[in-house]
Amino acid sequence: MGALSIRNVRKSYGETHILKGIDLEIDKGEFLILVGPSGCGKSTLLSMIAGLDAPTSGSIHIGERDVTHALPKNRDIAMVFQSYALYPNMNVAQNIAFGLEMRKVPKPGRDAAVARVAKMLQIEHLLERKPGALSGGQRQRVAMGRALARDPLLFLFDEPLSNLDAKLRVEMRAEIKLLHQRTRTTTVYVTHDQVEAMTLGDRIAVMKEGVVQQFGTPDDIYDRPATRFVAEFIGSPAMNMLQARSTHEGLSAHGIELALTAGRAERLRAQVGSEWIYGLRPEAIGFGANGLPGCIRMIEPTGPETYVSVETGAGTLVARLPGKIGEQVGDNVHLQWDAAQAHLFDASTEVRLPE
Template structure:
């Protein structure tokens, strides 16, 4: 059994509203699990059940060997970091970090040593006498993390901890959380709607939609082989290009243009009996060339290391991620080219991955 096992968990509220629909997830000790998905997908509800803040309608949750499905939060050996920090405004940083230890009657000498250890780890030593109102957003979040760390729990739970921070602080705190996990190797569950956070932090990612785990795997698996159209478009920025196509005798076609496929992709399409497909291409796999699919450059978006080029074609608007600076202007005629092995093929009826 893993460090965290979620088995056939369901949640139904009054009026027969199903929020979670048979969730199955298992991770090993020391892994960093990301629950990611759009608002309303059920990820925070699931985190609340792991935390003991809510109870499943069906199914079970195990932390290690223990079935904690109906245990109160205080008996689960967990620590949670909230989006709102949830610091006590009348206490200084040291008191906030030590509060949970004090409640559990930990001796003062041990509390003080723990506060010093955690403060050193999170670079909070110079802030221990300050109140939360005197801290920046990033510092408050570090204090919230410090309070969780002081517990030395079996499981860390993070509920969208960076969503209140500005873009620069989010990047900095993301690195802090990554370093913290590398130091402690505490099993962690982290909820976010931000796919960049998911890809950079997680050992495993559960992509959720409408109370269902659409795909569970490593960041590399999910990016390289998305299980369906939703995952393909949700993970990755800029979003994957999707072209609706009909399966021809030798290749899919769209707007009268053949879309290149490999022999293996063709075999998969035949085996699945796909009459119509969705043909997906990541922007980084499209390049501007002297020949290929003709189009007109509609939008040029320089980002520094890359340029996003949106091209109007007979296949629709397609976005290419071009390395460096693109020396071209909107309105110019261009061609797009790609290698067939980079295409992602989905059944248009089910939107499930075929090849």
């Protein structure tokens, strides 16, 4: 049994089904990301792990214990909220120590824990300040310090960086990753940000409408997306998608033959007339002397990379190219890619066809 086991967990409010049978298991020390759009059920699932809500059916185990209906205080967890949830009338040291005080930890033990986490998070100079005198990033560190002081079996993070500006989010993301590397505490982290998911997680559960669409490592999710939804949700810019139909020759999008591996071409020739979605990551596409002709409609330089939107006979494709480019809007170009880097999704089920 893993550090956290979620078994066929369902949650309904009357006829409204929020979670539709969630099965996840993570090992001790792993960092699990629950990611998905608003309303997918990820925060509801986190609330059930925390004991703030109860499942309609199914079970939740932390280690060997069934905690499905246990109170939060009996689960040995620590949670960091999106809103930080600091006590405004207490200083930083008191906020960090408050949970320990409620558990009747003697003062020497509380003081030692405060000193330990303050040093770890580099907030020793803030211990006498009130939350109102702190920046957003400092408040987030204090909220993490309060969780760390507990030394729990499980850390739970509920979109902890969503209230921070872009630069601070990057800094705090690195802090959380370093923190996990130091403590190796099993962690569940909820976010709607696919960059946070890819950079922080050992494993990722991509959720949509109360269902886990895919559960795997960041490489699995990115390189072998199980469904069209996962392919489009993870990755920026999003994966290009072309509507296509299988033919006797292979696969065609608006009369243009699309490159396929030999194995896929053979399979599709046995299903002439079937509808498919042909997916290409933007970074898989390059310019060449030959290939799919098109006209540049938009150029978006980002500094280290340039995103180029090209209108072709098969549909509009976005290429992600390194550095700067010499081409201009209106120029004609040829797009090239390796057939092995293309993804195929069944147009009706949106499930990916294996290589």
